[in-house]
Amino acid sequence: MKEFILTVADIVNRIHDLIMRVSQELGLNLTDKDLHIWVFGTIGIVLFFIVHMMFKKLAKYSVISISFIYTFTVLLVVVFAIEIQQKITGRGEMEFDDAVISIWGYLLFFASYLVIKVIAYYFKKFRRGK
Template sequence: MKEVILLLADIVNRIHDALIERFGLTMTDKQLHFWVIGIIGIFAFFIVYFFFKLIASMKWSITILSFIYTFTMMVVLVFAIELQQALTGGDMEFADAVVGLWGFLVFFFIYVVIALIILAVIKFMRRKK
């Protein structure tokens, strides 16, 4: 996990240096963050907006959107916990984050199976009447 974060930091530093060398930009970190995160964010917004509009037209749209939001929140939580462990001297492992996310996926799958069984029983009972 620590290696992944260090690799990402190295990539960001290389991009920063390339922007300075290629375009002669002399930006502070705050200015660079403003532009790069702003541009990435607006592109991400348009992509997410397109897919969410598509999902909204589906039968289970609220469930799908709830899953996407919850999964995103769990990714942030898992990595926040791993970073906290690193800052307090504990072991920061990417595998821990992955296993934690698998836990959420397994429990969500169990929920889906139970919900489908309940829906099937309700549908069967309505047909009998």
């Protein structure tokens, strides 16, 4: 897990340095805070339009899919926050495998929920048919 975080941090740092260098070469004289506004504003609005378009299409089929994606995303952030917190505090071990198994736990429980939902649907359908 530590290696994964260090690799991601290295990639982010390289991108940051590249953006800073390009902005200086263009004579923009942007501060780090200015770059955060532009970079995260751009990433955020592009991601918003992609997610919005995807969720509108998914909503035509089922709100469950939207709820699943939202929960999965929040859970992913929480899982990595807990792993990082374990590293910082020294309580527990920060391991990528822990994060993976945590996500698998959610997927397993969600799949179980879907199975129960499908069984209940067909049971109700069968009872109405009589």
